[in-house]
Amino acid sequence: MARHIYACPLRWSDMDAFGHVNNVVFLRYLEEARIDFMFTQAAAAGAGEFAGGSVVARHEIDYKRPLVHRPEPVTIETWVTKIGGASLTVSYEIKDTAEDGTETVYVRASTVVVPYDLAAGRPRRISPVEREFLGRFVDGAEQVQAAAAA
Template sequence: MGVYHATVWPRWSDMDSYRHVNHAQTITLLEEARLQLLYGEGARHGAGMVDGGLVVARLEAVYHAPLFVNGYPFRVALSITRMRVADFTIHQVVHCGPSEDDKVGVVADVTLAPYDLQNERPRRLTDAERDFLAGWRSGGDEGV
């Protein structure tokens, strides 16, 4: 596996007065791409990661080019760059169009932590979750 490719469609309401996707809406598009991997692929592989809760612990986004709302989707490449006992980091690269040949608009690193909603506290990754995430690894340090 290695890299997961998601397609996200910007909405007219994502646009600011310059016709490009507003910063806050860009963060939402990043989330939509992550959910395709974690909900969609995770469920298909028996690792329903977000069923018990998942919270963003850290998010860093670097903007390289504006994302214009022009009737085309954005291609987002996702891979796991770090996995620890109770969190993991997803590296996301957003292309300005539907192809990997389109220029890169945004690069983000998002650290997520599993969360026990019933007991209202962080939890460790399960073996099934770790196995699923390991299939999308692309480097980085394993952590403890």
Template sequence: MNEYQEVFRSTMPIRWGDMDAFGHVNNTVYFRYVEQLRIDWLEASAVPMRAGQGPVIVTASMNFRKQLHYPGQVLCVMSAKAPGRSSIDTLYELRRSDDPDVVYADGGARIVWVDYAAGKSVSLPDVLRALLPRS
């Protein structure tokens, strides 16, 4: 059963500066929302960021379904599969808090836990593994 399960959700403001000259949230900002979602998840879960080890994104994708506009709040939902030895496959949905039934963007990323000095993957911390679905 290696299916995705929701592991975290968070809301964050759509800032005026998130918009581009075309009057909608710039596509690069969607990746910033997802980045902040991952950081909020790790901090809320008290995952230890051991010296010299931590997460690296090795793949990332985003499907832009509908334009986001200021003002508002983005509801970000993160789902994950059962982890591998050092990696986690994740999915994301971005919605507006005032329009929660509509997916404005969705995407995914593979997170790999890395020893930065060695430049190699290492096993996920047990505390992080405990937060993820089991296979």
């Protein structure tokens, strides 16, 4: 399974009174990674329709460990866990990987995204080009579910 990798910078203003990244800020981190994945990378792969509009229908976040400010970016891995007719689920891990390969996971999350036709003011179906792009980021077990939803 391929995962989109995004290096997310930490900002001093992300910190809360307890000295770690505020829980709400993690939504911004997920948004940054999702925009890079669905707008920038998808457009580069010829599936730029997402940039025309999409809305978030649901977020789910599990906070695993506190993340403190430092100059190095944190890694956000993004992949697709479900492709429906008019929605998709993007999953994430916000983490660090040490030189010896051990990982520290700070957050595991998922977002249900609905492609949206801004001019018509309503959701739209996922196009075949978008589906092909997203399919590159779905693992084998989940591809059956994605194909069945097509």
